[in-house]
Amino acid sequence: MNGASFSIGIDLGTTNCAMAFEALDGAAPSDEVFLIPQWESLTGVSEAQTLPSFLYLPTTHEAALVQGKGASPGGWLPGRFARKQAAETPGRVAHSAKSWLCHHAVDRTAPFLPWRSDEIPVDQRISPIQASALLLRCLRAGWDGKFSGKGPDLRFDQQAITVTVPASFDAVAQRLTLEAARDAGFPENVRLLEEPQAAFYYWLGNHPRPEELISRGTGSPHVLVVDIGGGTSDFSLFEVNPGSAGPHIKRVAVSDHLLLGGDNIDLALAHHVAPRLAVEALSGSQWNSLVARCRDLKERCLSDASGQVFPVSIAGRGSSLLGGTLAGQVERKEIESIVLDGFFPECATDAQPARTQGGLREWALPYAADSAITRYLADFLRGRPRVDAVLFNGGSLHPAALRQRLQQQIGRWQEGMAPQILENPEPGLAVARGAARFGGIVHRRAQRIEAGAARAIYLEVHQRAAAEGRAAAPTLVCILPRNAPSEEEFRVAEPGLELRLNRPVRFQPYHSTRHQDRAGSLVTWNDRDFHPLPPLQTTARFSGAADDRLPVYLTARMNELGLLQVACISAAPNVRASWPLEFNLRPHEPGGASRFDEGAGHPDPGVDNAWFEAARARLAAVFSRPLDRHDKLSAATLYKSLEQILRLPRADWNSVLIRSLWSTLFTCLSHRRISVEHEETWLILAGFLLRPGFGVEGDDARIDELWRIHEDGLAYRGKRVQLQLYILWRRVAGGLSRERQEAILVPELPRLHTQKNVPAELVRLAGALERIDVGTKEALVDRFLQTARELAAAKQYGAPYLTALGTLLNRAPLYAEADAVVPPVRVQQAFEAFDDLDWSQTELLEMQTLFLRAARIVNDPAIDVPKGLREKIASKLERSGVAPSRLTRLRTFVPTAGADRASLFGESLPPGLSLKGGSD
Numbered sequence: 001m002n003g004a005s006f007s008i009g010i011d012l013g014t015t016n017c018a019m020a021f022e023a024l025d026g027a028a029p030s031d032e033v034f035l036i037p038q039w040e041s042l043t044g045v046s047e048a049q050t051l052p053s054f055l056y057l058p059t060t061h062e063a064a065l066v067q068g069k070g071a072s073p074g075g076w077l078p079g080r081f082a083r084k085q086a087a088e089t090p091g092r093v094a095h096s097a098k099s100w101l102c103h104h105a106v107d108r109t110a111p112f113l114p115w116r117s118d119e120i121p122v123d124q125r126i127s128p129i130q131a132s133a134l135l136l137r138c139l140r141a142g143w144d145g146k147f148s149g150k151g152p153d154l155r156f157d158q159q160a161i162t163v164t165v166p167a168s169f170d171a172v173a174q175r176l177t178l179e180a181a182r183d184a185g186f187p188e189n190v191r192l193l194e195e196p197q198a199a200f201y202y203w204l205g206n207h208p209r210p211e212e213l214i215s216r217g218t219g220s221p222h223v224l225v226v227d228i229g230g231g232t233s234d235f236s237l238f239e240v241n242p243g244s245a246g247p248h249i250k251r252v253a254v255s256d257h258l259l260l261g262g263d264n265i266d267l268a269l270a271h272h273v274a275p276r277l278a279v280e281a282l283s284g285s286q287w288n289s290l291v292a293r294c295r296d297l298k299e300r301c302l303s304d305a306s307g308q309v310f311p312v313s314i315a316g317r318g319s320s321l322l323g324g325t326l327a328g329q330v331e332r333k334e335i336e337s338i339v340l341d342g343f344f345p346e347c348a349t350d351a352q353p354a355r356t357q358g359g360l361r362e363w364a365l366p367y368a369a370d371s372a373i374t375r376y377l378a379d380f381l382r383g384r385p386r387v388d389a390v391l392f393n394g395g396s397l398h399p400a401a402l403r404q405r406l407q408q409q410i411g412r413w414q415e416g417m418a419p420q421i422l423e424n425p426e427p428g429l430a431v432a433r434g435a436a437r438f439g440g441i442v443h444r445r446a447q448r449i450e451a452g453a454a455r456a457i458y459l460e461v462h463q464r465a466a467a468e469g470r471a472a473a474p475t476l477v478c479i480l481p482r483n484a485p486s487e488e489e490f491r492v493a494e495p496g497l498e499l500r501l502n503r504p505v506r507f508q509p510y511h512s513t514r515h516q517d518r519a520g521s522l523v524t525w526n527d528r529d530f531h532p533l534p535p536l537q538t539t540a541r542f543s544g545a546a547d548d549r550l551p552v553y554l555t556a557r558m559n560e561l562g563l564l565q566v567a568c569i570s571a572a573p574n575v576r577a578s579w580p581l582e583f584n585l586r587p588h589e590p591g592g593a594s595r596f597d598e599g600a601g602h603p604d605p606g607v608d609n610a611w612f613e614a615a616r617a618r619l620a621a622v623f624s625r626p627l628d629r630h631d632k633l634s635a636a637t638l639y640k641s642l643e644q645i646l647r648l649p650r651a652d653w654n655s656v657l658i659r660s661l662w663s664t665l666f667t668c669l670s671h672r673r674i675s676v677e678h679e680e681t682w683l684i685l686a687g688f689l690l691r692p693g694f695g696v697e698g699d700d701a702r703i704d705e706l707w708r709i710h711e712d713g714l715a716y717r718g719k720r721v722q723l724q725l726y727i728l729w730r731r732v733a734g735g736l737s738r739e740r741q742e743a744i745l746v747p748e749l750p751r752l753h754t755q756k757n758v759p760a761e762l763v764r765l766a767g768a769l770e771r772i773d774v775g776t777k778e779a780l781v782d783r784f785l786q787t788a789r790e791l792a793a794a795k796q797y798g799a800p801y802l803t804a805l806g807t808l809l810n811r812a813p814l815y816a817e818a819d820a821v822v823p824p825v826r827v828q829q830a831f832e833a834f835d836d837l838d839w840s841q842t843e844l845l846e847m848q849t850l851f852l853r854a855a856r857i858v859n860d861p862a863i864d865v866p867k868g869l870r871e872k873i874a875s876k877l878e879r880s881g882v883a884p885s886r887l888t889r890l891r892t893f894v895p896t897a898g899a900d901r902a903s904l905f906g907e908s909l910p911p912g913l914s915l916k917g918g919s920d
Contacts, residue, residue, distance in 0.1 A: 038142075197438070283823070303399065498550060507536045510530040736769070
């Protein structure tokens, strides 16, 4: 901002935030750390150089104590008090928001923090963007509290502001960071800066002739910045060249995204300590409390050489003060072994990180597969220039032992030439200080570090059919090369590239740190080099075109603020128009996670257009006229008629076809009132055409259309139509919000809990509604266990109850988030209810599927069934004839695949629609 008085630098950290500022009045640059006001307790506020990135939601009584005293919107209290409460009442503390921002498998605009809280209802939780915004708002309020009274020019929104992000943040995580800043009231021109660059800027500000300090002989010296914080590890390599007006510094390389840091060490310690607490399984809140205790334990051990044994205790489930405490202890040598051998082990120069999950998963975050930071560093440095100096940064590298371990390891990789360690006296503040200095450099138009786009961006393009019927790896086109300068526009005119008009289209983008590709280069995808981003999408609204397709070319650039901007530009000489492509940031919502694209892959219904139009006409005709005495309207006869018209069995109707047929069926909504047969057939077709309620672009709008059935009510309330309505809601349950699922289920609960002869389809529906309240699910589990047990003892048909229990007790839901999973104790209750039965009997075969789902390992201590119980279930299943290969998921962690999720649906999915395997 031209009229700014200060450059403000903000380190929005996973564990701590910091803010520094530098005056822009022309005097010698000098930055200061801002002391951040924050809650120390419910009655006191203090100031500190860092703001812990924790947010606490007070109870009703506590909220009354802080009301009107500066609490954040919604009553959340950020900072030191919140961090303390993370150990005492973890269910009321939101944290790790920064890690969630780069997790593409969840909707980062959805309120689910604190993760798996037992204490805060869903309507009071916050999204990762909201949590980040609350932290940033606290910083803004702190500044204005000190400066705004001194004049309007000193208000926060009048300053030049730089927010730092990990160098490994992709384009989407960067965009979400800026969105959080806007939500916090920051000005529109906020800049983003990579954290390793910020730390290096701070060091450079204190050493104006860096090449003289780090020169190691001939050639340009190279500086490695290793930044390991609470949630991420970043490596950046810089080349330093002397110049008459000052050194010319170029960023040579940055590492891939690595969600690995101090949080993972805390988790490893918690896993190590948990067996010593004399309890078979910890509740979700107890586990969160143990992780918080281990975080404090790690910091005490690594920062203080005194003490050889450290006690650990958390609250038990008892009511007495002492009787309700779980306690254990851990020795210093154990902690040091976990940290050094587990996260910083010695390794060879050709070491590569493991690519299969190593078990350090928590809070459903996609942590790095390998916990060894040194192996990732070896992989990053392989083939790079020799490292002459290293700058360590980040709170996790406070202990000198860790910095020395890394220096020695790099030296061994370089045949004994250990790099010089550049002094960084404030690793927790260097990023904020460096960001403030960067703003001053931009203001003075001084020489900056030469650093373009950290990653190349690619789009998947249509591929020709693979030979011999085998699927070929996708072909990608590079639209933005790595190190692309900011504001330089790249144009890609791929032959035959067309845009479908007046309908949603999507492109699948990827990012990579590959450096050899230019804009327009065609490359073959592989899972090592290329990492998916959420789809880019647009709807090209245009009237008057002679065709529904328009030739286009693509443009891409990284703007001055650090945002990726991609657009489709008309290549038709008579059409001047462009359409920006925006990221779909809700991958679990309709269409977001699917590789299916209405503009590519399945561009049409898969049948001749004349047949397609004839099928639509047939649908409209059938529902628009009353029946005469000779008509026999049913779903079976209508399916048969449509199959004949389309020359295709309905099992092969693809996603475009069935959703397009829905648009015709919806226009017949009012005609279902003509007769019972009309309504029954309409409901059956609706369920078939909209199953499973998500997975195709625009499904959210289609479910909104379908919801009119609930609002208007059935025209015919007989049993046959009511049963079809139950089936319809079950088939599309994945597209129903929690509120809609509860609106369907709540009126039926008295019947489910009290009547004996409940319709089987209502029981199955109750099990399929994954988003309902966990307490409601547990009550259904109790009721269904009792009924299923009674039916099994009487050798009567009980499969619907077993099917419903299989989904109610499932550890890996089809579409809901993990906080919708019932506690593991319910699985134990089910096993005890059915253990004495013979699961190999024909009428009890569904029992096998039930427990294969209920005892599956998902690598979340709050969800997983205790090992002893899992082994009992696995042994029982094995004796019942279940193949050993199917029991693998009960004994080891196997990531959930799309096929696993599809099997939960209970019927085939439309061709062209796939279900992504969650965060795995």
